[in-house]
Amino acid sequence: MALLKCDFFSELLMISTSMTVILPENTNNQIGLKNNKYDGKIPVLYLLHGLSDDHTAWTRRTSIERYAAEYGIAIVMPQVDHSFYTDMAFGKQYWTFLSEELPNVVRSFFPISDAKEDNFVAGLSMGGYGAFRWALRKPEQFTAAASLSGVMDLASHAKQKQADQNPIANVMYLAFGNRDLAGTDHDLFALLRKEEELPALYQACGTEDFLWEENEKFAQFTNEYNIPVTTSFSAGAHEWGFWDEKIQEVLAWLPLKSK
Amino acid sequence: MALLKCDFFSELLMISTSMTVILPENTNNQIGLKNNKYDGKIPVLYLLHGLSDDHTAWTRRTSIERYAAEYGIAIVMPQVDHSFYTDMAFGKQYWTFLSEELPNVVRSFFPISDAKEDNFVAGLSMGGYGAFRWALRKPEQFTAAASLSGVMDLASHAKQKQADQNPIANVMYLAFGNRDLAGTDHDLFALLRKEEELPALYQACGTEDFLWEENEKFAQFTNEYNIPVTTSFSAGAHEWGFWDEKIQEVLAWLPLKSK
């Protein structure tokens, strides 16, 4: 695998930014590493960070490059500040950046497939929310999406935070303002009800996670509405050891053509 | 010289961020490079980026590492988004990050001197404003400060922008809100009048720069009030060729003990 630290300019955000990219390599001689071959355009997993992270988080906290090597898949890790992957009420248009500019930039730099069957998205915590929202709002772009310890019930979450006076409350205010998010396209439950052809969904959460309740609620909801979701609930908290384990499950679960 | 890309966590900003750092090395064998020695704690120049840049700008657009090698000085290049180096009205506390957390982090990682005589700050455009504001608000921290094509008259600038409906206007609104900045500690003119013991100041601007008028106004003001400023005005626009040239002048001008 190749690891690329890519500093580029976002025309939309009007600022230099960075992404970390992993590309498969067709090699045999790397000691201690299984390496899968690929042919033609490369399938890609967009992998989204959490609230206190930037584009470096996944490579620093997990062995994502090693795990990806087995599957011949590219991994693209962008950064979106504290935005919740939204066009911020007070800040930058990270949703438009993520869903429009970023894929274009990525495809202009690297031989990444733009076929729906080769495109996947996953993320943790705030990025789990971002991954599901992206896949549910643009189901024509993705074959599968995974949320690890995701913020699933953003509307309730935001409502509760809007009453608080702490730093996280301010983060949510900058992202969403004071709107009620229930039923809007920020609300994963609303998006689920609206879409007809959904990508394959995977949802992991630890039972000691402070987001466990809203993950349980999400699972009940999808169950009730007969929306197929692969769930992986097990003992674990909101921490990187859990995500290091679950991202391996996600890669094994992805419906890659090469499998 | 050593070039360090440093990914670290800002406790204050509650997010991972990065800085680029250049450290002097006592070497002789680098072909084609003059290298000055240093003894003991290393003097440091904080070097601030402009509006559309991040921490990588100075190393990518100029030969700053090569220029610094001659002087045995460290260069610290942080990043502050579109904040104008202020505690944003709608956003993060980049002023507190810059003036308090950053120097502490830098000194905890590297053997950088905290003596006033070894500390300098410079920047371009938005960063020229940031450099002067930092030096004028914390004159006890710096011996010298330089502004290259700086936003010198922020108050007028902001007032004009507040009437506009363009992306830059929004950037300024997020940083400052709708306040009148004249006379506040965001106003370099007000800060100049207030301080008694100023660091040595250096001001460069190109006569074709769109900020030329406010730089001229600043020069007239300091002249009128007998505030000593080294000026370097010459043909040139708001572009990196100019800054690549002027940063060499700044390094030659800095009152380094080792000179």
Added chain:
Amino acid sequence: MALLKCDFFSELLMISTSMTVILPENTNNQIGLKNNKYDGKIPVLYLLHGLSDDHTAWTRRTSIERYAAEYGIAIVMPQVDHSFYTDMAFGKQYWTFLSEELPNVVRSFFPISDAKEDNFVAGLSMGGYGAFRWALRKPEQFTAAASLSGVMDLASHAKQKQADQNPIANVMYLAFGNRDLAGTDHDLFALLRKEEELPALYQACGTEDFLWEENEKFAQFTNEYNIPVTTSFSAGAHEWGFWDEKIQEVLAWLPLKSK
């Protein structure tokens, strides 16, 4: 934790080189990460790569930064090409670089402790050999050393390879020439017999590893001579999944003062 990619010049090697460095940070707000505090000079683990790797290997194939965060320890990862951490018969003086220049450079850049009780070394495969050789030849520098799937019986290994005509044989020829290494200071068994005050030693190997036999031989030898070694032998091959697991054991085993 902070992650630093450090490009520097090696006066001895007469070439630019790089190291990856992890420094502890005293933070609380990183989501999903346990972070231990430190006081004063930072303890350090030099962590050595294997034959087909460079300075990036440990951070890319394991979660070393996350594991180190729990202990408030710095990790220094240099690179030495295919040298086996020796002054090469045909090539560069990587042993002198490693054991003399590197620690000086590291201490000139970062507030790393030079006290024996704060210095540790570990490595995998070729780097396991390098770690033990460094610790056995310079026992006054290290309190503990760990070998993961190390090349323990280099003399036999080299002798066998010298008869071959393959790429690895050439690598060993460039490093050692055609000398018989048995009994020399390249021979860990000879070094073990010679030293009196040894650092604490830790030896891990998988029972499916192609180096398992020489690791078993090493363990028998230390047993016979009553040299205390902590061993961790378990099912596993010569691959990064094993090293990702064992490096966590090593960090838990290190006799850090702060524990």
Added chain:
Amino acid sequence: MALLKCDFFSELLMISTSMTVILPENTNNQIGLKNNKYDGKIPVLYLLHGLSDDHTAWTRRTSIERYAAEYGIAIVMPQVDHSFYTDMAFGKQYWTFLSEELPNVVRSFFPISDAKEDNFVAGLSMGGYGAFRWALRKPEQFTAAASLSGVMDLASHAKQKQADQNPIANVMYLAFGNRDLAGTDHDLFALLRKEEELPALYQACGTEDFLWEENEKFAQFTNEYNIPVTTSFSAGAHEWGFWDEKIQEVLAWLPLKSK
């Protein structure tokens, strides 16, 4: 422009290595930077380092990214240790890496043109030699090649060094052994006589450079044999200020289709 630090595995060299790559971006909003557009496959300049450098040298010592931005060209900067871009007598096969593996890797990662008219090579000192040797041995691959302060008369150079007992003599011994290189394919003069359809050539050297005499000799030779070479000789020494200036000339001189 985008700046990419690319860590990849060289199957041929059997080790992880790195390259720095600059890719054009079609943007308008970067303050202070002229940016040229490109269409379709990107033209590329392979840019080679000198003896004491690695892949980071050109970006750290010059403003190459800024200069390239004007031309919509990609820059690829590999690293080859002290090899003189040759298959070393005692060391790695860097010539084969450079001329075969590297272009394949680059084209598999990035949308770089493989058309002769879009491929260029340049370098400084040891890399000036490498650039001319590559272009003269593979004239079907390149439309133009530039040498800045190049080692032009390697055969004489090597003969003289072979009599010495200094570190550079050892470097040359490892690269070439003790052979007489005159008339071989390591000898640029021999290569010039042999080829019929040469790429456009550009040769720069400072008149205070310790390689000035052999550059003069090369110029006389090409003059005598009516081989067209664009020369740029001026006051200057063997140092990065000179190369920062001349690489701008090279970019202006390249016969890019888009010009």
